[in-house]
Amino acid sequence: MRTILHVDLDAFYAAVEQRDDPKLRGKPVLVGGSARRGVVASCSYEARTFGIKSAMPMAEALRRCPHAIVVRHRMDRYVEASERFFAILGDFSPEVEGLSLDEAFLDCTGSERLLGDGRTIATTIKQRVRDEIRLVASVGVAPIKLAAKIASDICKPDGLRVIAEGELLPFLHALPVTRLWGVGEATREALASLGLSTVGDVARYPESALVGRLGAVTGHHLAALARGDDPRPVEPEHEAVSVGHQETFDDDIDDKGELSVILLDQADRVAARLRDSHLRARAVVLIIKYDDFRQITRRTTLDAATSDGGVLARTAIELLSKVTVESRRGSRVRLCGISATNLEPRDAPRQLLFDEAARARGERLGDTLDKVTAKFGKAAIKRAIHVPRGSGDDSE
Ligand SMILES: [Mg+2]
Numbered sequence: 001m002r003t004i005l006h007v008d009l010d011a012f013y014a015a016v017e018q019r020d021d022p023k024l025r026g027k028p029v030l031v032g033g034s035a036r037r038g039v040v041a042s043c044s045y046e047a048r049t050f051g052i053k054s055a056m057p058m059a060e061a062l063r064r065c066p067h068a069i070v071v072r073h074r075m076d077r078y079v080e081a082s083e084r085f086f087a088i089l090g091d092f093s094p095e096v097e098g099l100s101l102d103e104a105f106l107d108c109t110g111s112e113r114l115l116g117d118g119r120t121i122a123t124t125i126k127q128r129v130r131d132e133i134r135l136v137a138s139v140g141v142a143p144i145k146l147a148a149k150i151a152s153d154i155c156k157p158d159g160l161r162v163i164a165e166g167e168l169l170p171f172l173h174a175l176p177v178t179r180l181w182g183v184g185e186a187t188r189e190a191l192a193s194l195g196l197s198t199v200g201d202v203a204r205y206p207e208s209a210l211v212g213r214l215g216a217v218t219g220h221h222l223a224a225l226a227r228g229d230d231p232r233p234v235e236p237e238h239e240a241v242s243v244g245h246q247e248t249f250d251d252d253i254d255d256k257g258e259l260s261v262i263l264l265d266q267a268d269r270v271a272a273r274l275r276d277s278h279l280r281a282r283a284v285v286l287i288i289k290y291d292d293f294r295q296i297t298r299r300t301t302l303d304a305a306t307s308d309g310g311v312l313a314r315t316a317i318e319l320l321s322k323v324t325v326e327s328r329r330g331s332r333v334r335l336c337g338i339s340a341t342n343l344e345p346r347d348a349p350r351q352l353l354f355d356e357a358a359r360a361r362g363e364r365l366g367d368t369l370d371k372v373t374a375k376f377g378k379a380a381i382k383r384a385i386h387v388p389r390g391s392g393d394d395s396e
Contacts, residue, residue, distance in 0.1 A: 001165050002109045003118040004234060006140045006148035007089060007125060009081075009102035010157040013042030016081050017071045019134050028068040032058050041073055045157055078102075084133045091128075092121055097234045099278050100346055105145060107234035119162045126160060143168055144230040150179055168228045173200030180225050182218065190214055202226040243281070245269045246337020252291045254327040256320055259336055263316045266338045271309030274340060280305035281340030284312055286319040289335035298323060305344050312340060 009015065013031040018024045028047035032040050040056045050065035062068060082101035089096045092115060095107040108121050115121050118141035129137045140151025142163040151161040151171075163171050177183050177191050177199055190213060196202050202210070203226035211219030224230070245266040253259055263286075274281060282305040289295040298319040306312065316338045324331050 001143050002107060003112060003121075004142055004145055004148045005092075005106040005108055005118065005122055005125070006142075006145070006152040007104055007106065007122075007137050008139075008152050008156070009085065009129070010136045010138055011042060011044055011048075012081075012102035012135070013073060013078055014044040014047070014071075015135050016077050017074075018044060020077065024069060024071070028052075028065050030058065030061055030068050030070045031073050032070060043068075081133050081135065085129065085135070085137075088125065088128050088132065092125060095234045095236050097236055098345065105148065105234045119160070122160050122162070126158075142171075144228060145232050145234070146181060146225060146230040147171060147228070150175065169203070172226065172228055173198060173203055175199045177202060177222075180222060182221060187214065187218065187222075199226050242285075242339045242341040242343065243270050243273050243277070243279070244285075244287075244337055244339030246287055246335060246339075248289075248335040249333070252332035252334050253336075254325060254332045256325050259320055259325065259333060260317045262336060263320065263338060264313045266336075267313035267316055268309040270338055270340050271307050271312055274307040274343075275346075278346040279343045280307045280346055281312070282306075282342035282344065283340070284315040284319070285339040285341060286316050286323075287335070287337040287339060288320075288323055288325075288333055290330055291332040291334050292330045293334075294330070295335075296323065301342070305342070307346065312338060 014029045017029055017031060018027075024044075026046060027044070028050065029044040030040050030047055030052065031042040032038050038058050040052060040054050040058055040061050042054050043052050043061070047061070047065060047068055050061075050068075052061045052064055052068070058070070062070070078101055085102065086096065086098060086104065089104055089106060093106045093108045093111050095110075097105040099105065108115070108118060111121065112118070115124070122139040122141050126137050126139060129135055136158050138152045138156045138159040140148040140153070140155065140159075140161050140163070142148040142151055143165050147163050147168055151163050152159065155161040175198065177197060178188055180199060180202075183191070191197070191202065194205065194209075194213060196205055202222055207219065207223040210223055213219070214222065247262070247266070253262075270281075281302075283299060283301045286298045287295065288297075300315050300319060302311070302315065325333055
């Protein structure tokens with residue numbers, strides 16, 4: 001049995017601000033770009049009692065709580081706190097998987113003999129975070145990632161929840177189905193139409209019937225999670241320097257319009273993997289291999305890091321517009337692909353730009369697309385985008 005910890009700092013940016021400025025303590029604090037535009041990057045628990053959440057438009061948050069104090073974000077302070085946070089976590093296990101600046105999974109299975117059981121390790125981590133960086137962490141301890149993450153989430157703030165092996169199924173079964181990874185509104189409705197509203201309901205339902213109603217991928221996935229079957233390992237630090245997708249064609253392609261459609265699909269796949277890994281990319285590389293096996297790459301650096309498939313696709317299609325694709329030998333394309341590089345964590349410091357809110361919307365749309373894809377498969381999704389057709393050389 002594994003001992004997995006999910007450690008998550010409470011209201012991270014807002015907590016750093018309240019720590020550094022005593023005048024902010026006990027008050028509703030909103031961290032964001034400015035009061036007039038942009039979104040709430042983080043808010044204190046005092047602000048949450050007004051129904052304010054992160055990613056909410058700042059204007060809406062101020063409508064709900066006009067006396068909230070808006071603080072401009074100071075990424076350098078958050079990065080510094082994050083580095084100290086991860087240094088502490090590293091003392092408890094070599095296997096630390098960072099999900100964002102303030103959140104990580106640890107596999108402590110091998111550390112227990114030396115450091116004590118999961119509860120002891122979690123208690124020590126919370127104490128050190130409090131003593132050394134004066135912040136508050138909530139920790140979930142469980143034999144699987146799914147349960148550890150849910151446990152830390154429901155015990156916030158300043159929580160510690162241990163799910164022992166024998167408690168795993170009772171714990172999961174009492175949860176609403178929406179707590180399961182991959183269950184969005186449409187799946188919830190489909191499950192409700194079968195009379196299933198809790199994870200326990202799903203666990204007791206015949207798996208074959210679940211597959212019949214939801215399809216093989218989702219049906220088996222949900223049945224496995226409901227059994228407590230989540231073998232995902234804790235994966236230390238993203239070693240990935242790029243996330244890419246490429247394919248070789250059965251028949252060479254000499255049409256930029258056709259290649260653009262392929263790039264669009266590839267960009268969406270790459271974006272989904274970036275979001276899965278809580279990463280953003282700051283550069284896009286187009287890879288083209290011709291029918292004479294000559295390979296070229298073209299690269300663009302973006303103004304702001306992104307995990308938005310639309311941005312990746314537009315960038316790649318623009319790069320495509322500048323390369324030669326023709327019907328003569330040596331100019332026909334046998335392979336094309338996209339690689340997203342210069343990766344950074346999703347919550348890494350970056351300038352808040354004027355289009356911050358628009359980009360946040362784009363990424364939320366991306367998250368929604370991931371959920372829809374998980375449910376209905378790739379074919380269900382066609383992002384509406386103008387793709388030039390025909391053999392013209394002018395792509396947008
Ligand atoms: Mg957090």
